[in-house]
Every structure is written in C-alpha cells, then in structure tokens.
Amino acid sequence: MNFKPNTGQKRVPGLIGMGVEANIIYYRTMHEQAAPLSSEDDSFQSLLYTLNLRQLLNQTLEDDSAAIAKLMCDASLRLLDGGANFIAVTSNTGSTFAKEIQQQIGVQIFDIVQPVCHRVADAGVRKAGLLGTSRTKASGLYQGMSQTLGFELISCSDALQKQLDRIIFDELLWGLVSPQSIAVISESVLELSSAGAEAVILGCTDFSLIKHRLPEKSVPIFDSATIHAQAIARAAFDIT
DSSP: OOOOOOSSOOOOEEEEEOSHHHHHHHHHHHHHHHGGGSOTTOOOOOEEEEOOHHHHHHHHHTTOHHHHHHHHHHHHHHHHHTTOSEEEESOHHHHTTHHHHHHHHOOOBOOSHHHHHHHHHHTTOSEEEEEOOHHHHHHOHHHHHHHHHTOEEEEOOHHHHHHHHHHHHHTGGGTOOOHHHHHHHHHHHHHHHHTTOSEEEEOSGGGGGTGGGSOTTSOOEEEHHHHHHHHHHHHHTTOO
C-alpha cells in the first residue's frame, strides 16, 4: 500500500525495527518532534517493519553477517514498496550493516552515528565514552565520526563489555531490566567518567530503557535512540 505524506511532511521514513522497547521510543519521539512542525489537520506518518527478533539474535550469536544483511535488505525493500522514502534502523548494531545494504540493493540507510556525534561535538565535549555492543564498538563508526568532529572516544574494559553484551541480548532486547543490569551499566558509566570522559554516549538504543536509572551525578548522557529519532523526524520535513 503506497501513501503520500501530509502537506507539511515531505518524506515518509521507513523504520527497520528490532528491540520492542526501542521501537516504541522511536515512535513516540518522532511524533513529539514532528508535532510542532505539523498542521492541526495532520499527524506524523511513518512505516515500521519489525524483524524476527529471535531469528536475528540467533544469527548474531552465530556471527552470520550475510544472513543478517539479507534480512535487512528484504526489510528495506518491503518498506520502500510500502511507500517509504528513506530507511532507518532502530539499532546501532543493525546500522553497522548499512554498507552491505547499500552495496546489495543500492539503498542508503539514514545514519545514526552522525547526528549523535554532532550533538556531542556541539555540546563542547572533548572526550566521550561509548557504551554499546561489541559489534558497534568494533565497527569503528563512532570512532571515525568522533575523530572527524574533533573529540576523543573511549570504551569500557573488556570485562564490562562482555557483561554489556549479555545484558543487551538477554534482557534489554526483550524489555527486561534487572537491578544487576542497572548496576553494571552504572559501573560502566563511572568507569568511563573516571577515565576522563566528559560525557557518555548510549550507543545501543535499548539502553534507553535504563537511562533514567543511571547515577544522577554522573556525566551528561547522550541517548542515541532519542537523538536518532529526532533527526529522522526532522529529515521527514527536510529540516537538517
């Protein structure tokens, strides 16, 4: 089913959805961002195609990058067929497959890293910490953009990184939050702060579930899910 955006909105975003709670945050944030840009007779329009999360997780654990890229290419084509004008992924880890998607089907994914790093740089941060999955960390996407924008990026220890991966894949993706997980993530933030980080990037959209439970006196937190969703909504109105 094809449809056109409302009179104020110029383009319709198509979202490849992963974690349920992250999808909800994206949906709500996009509507909040778009509300003052829309007329009284219009509301924000978007498309969401959610992947089979269990299948995706199994492929991730098996390190089957080709299968994951195929899933995301198929999702992109379905969204475009449904009327989407551009594609975004509600996941930092999923966004690391953007290059494969562009190579295979010629579709450019709306970047998550750029708006997040620009927000950090605009805040005058000189050294930031990154929390995310091992794949996001290893991709070098945040490191490359931070270098371009002139601030240093550091990560937590390997021991904490392993715990973060477990928390993300075993709990947060399914909307589960335990006191132990909050403690580990809080410890990660404090470790980065002690290493000189002036701010911390939540480079996993599922961390949005716990951002309000982090230590109150910690460094500023930049939530990639919220920043990305706001950027998607602005892009739908052709606002940079």
